[in-house]
Amino acid sequence: MTPLPLPLPRVPPPLQRPATDAPPCHRAAEERRAMLGLGTYGTAREAARAYDAAAWRLGRPRGQMNFQDVYTLQQALDVAPPPRLNTAQDRVEHAERQRRLLVAQEDERVMAEWRRRHPKDVAYEQVYWARRREEDM
The missing domain is CATH 1.20.5 (Single alpha-helices involved in coiled-coils or other helix-helix interfaces)
Structure with missing residues (x-):
């Protein structure tokens, strides 16, 4: 009888990943658990707003948001900037x-x-x- 392999330890994924601290033309936001590419933004603040809007859509608790001044999904969508278009x-x-x-x-x-x-x-x-x-x- 062959022994059964041991199960791998379950490591929960990180709850959120804030905007990267890169040059302005390369700042991007992404929601890690769902692997959503949210686009490229001019500033870290814009990328964080886009992250918050995606987190609201995925049902994240408000305590995990970057900005605590948003109370509804609609508010999050209103303040999130559109991604910069690549021409x-x-x-x-x-x-x-x-x-x-x-x-x-x-x-x-x-x-x-x-x-x-x-x-x-x-x-x-x-x-x-x-x-x-x-x-x-």
């Missing part, structure tokens, strides 16, 4: 930023490999720049 221009700018980031990461990787393979050149370069700084003074 074609936003997507083009994002793709360009991603491309530049990949180029910079590859450049850093190649330079690290060069430094590892050519330590004498690295030492020479450091001496060269030290002399240049002395001459500029």
Whole structure:
């Protein structure tokens, strides 16, 4: 007779996840238990308002809300801002930023490999720049 596997401990999911503290164009809110993407907002306050509206819709108790000044679902919906729309221009700018980031990461990787393979050149370069700084003074 084979032993039965032990059941995994039951860990309750976190009750709420507030808005992330990211740059304004990347702030987003999400309701964790239901995995609802609530959109992208300009400020953490707007993202928190959107989170509260979603939490009201899911029947969360008022004590779990970010703002205690809202008493009904309708009030929560009224104060929650609409998510920022991603336009074609936003997507083009994002793709360009991603491309530049990949180029910079590859450049850093190649330079690290060069430094590892050519330590004498690295030492020479450091001496060269030290002399240049002395001459500029």
